[in-house]
Amino acid sequence: MHKRKRMSPEESRRLAVATARDILREEGAAAVTLKAVAGRMGRTHAALLHHFGSVDGLHAQLADEIAHEVADSIAGSIGRYQAGKVKLRRVVEEMFTAFREQHFGELIAWVVLQRRREALAPVEHAIAGVITKITPPGDDRPLDRATMGLVLVAIGDALVGEEVARACNLPHDVAHEIAVKQILAVLGELR
Known part of the structure; x- marks a missing residue:
């Protein structure tokens, strides 16, 4: 069984924003959802919800x-x-x-x-x-x-x-x- 590397909250947020940016480039803004980002990262939707509060929080971080x-x-x-x-x-x-x-x-x-x-x-x-x-x-x-x-x-x-x-x-x-x-x-x- 393959164990996921434990990341700090800051590392996880950075990876999520980088992943969201990849999705934005490849599929457009409508595709940048917590579910899509979490799936690509191999994380749970709940984990990203914890870090960003909502998809709005993720979009705001990406926009920033x-x-x-x-x-x-x-x-x-x-x-x-x-x-x-x-x-x-x-x-x-x-x-x-x-x-x-x-x-x-x-x-x-x-x-x-x-x-x-x-x-x-x-x-x-x-x-x-x-x-x-x-x-x-x-x-x-x-x-x-x-x-x-x-x-x-x-x-x-x-x-x-x-x-x-x-x-x-x-x-x-x-x-x-x-x-x-x-x-x-x-x-x-x-x-």
């Missing part, structure tokens, strides 16, 4: 992890842009890629459609952190508005960007050009 990774990526991209190392289009492309590849847009949409908005608190905190990181002292440009616009466009792109581009008979990367122009207009840099 992804939000911080995406926020760090965005802040890094914007930092490189501010230092003159990359063009704004590259920042937009990196953000859109992060939202799409991490299934972040889908996770946000799923949580909202399930009417569990409280699970989005980590996303709110991560976005607020990005704005704080990218706003140098004395900078009065509306970076908060530019960030809001970019995040909303990135979420939409992650959800239906390919399909809308196809419907408009345009290449998908046209969305990047539109986002860049909108951000520059918000920042007052288009004259």
Whole structure:
């Protein structure tokens, strides 16, 4: 008989979030349930319920992890842009890629459609952190508005960007050009 390795509560939570992330990538947000995660981990549903309280707790933890990774990526991209190392289009492309590849847009949409908005608190905190990181002292440009616009466009792109581009008979990367122009207009840099 094979014995399961005993894990600390923290190790078990980390493994559960990593497993949930795998399921999110492979099957989508709707498939991220306590039962599915527990089954893949070889644990019981009750054990995960003990660690997270509910599927909402698991989704919140998953959103927190992804939000911080995406926020760090965005802040890094914007930092490189501010230092003159990359063009704004590259920042937009990196953000859109992060939202799409991490299934972040889908996770946000799923949580909202399930009417569990409280699970989005980590996303709110991560976005607020990005704005704080990218706003140098004395900078009065509306970076908060530019960030809001970019995040909303990135979420939409992650959800239906390919399909809308196809419907408009345009290449998908046209969305990047539109986002860049909108951000520059918000920042007052288009004259």
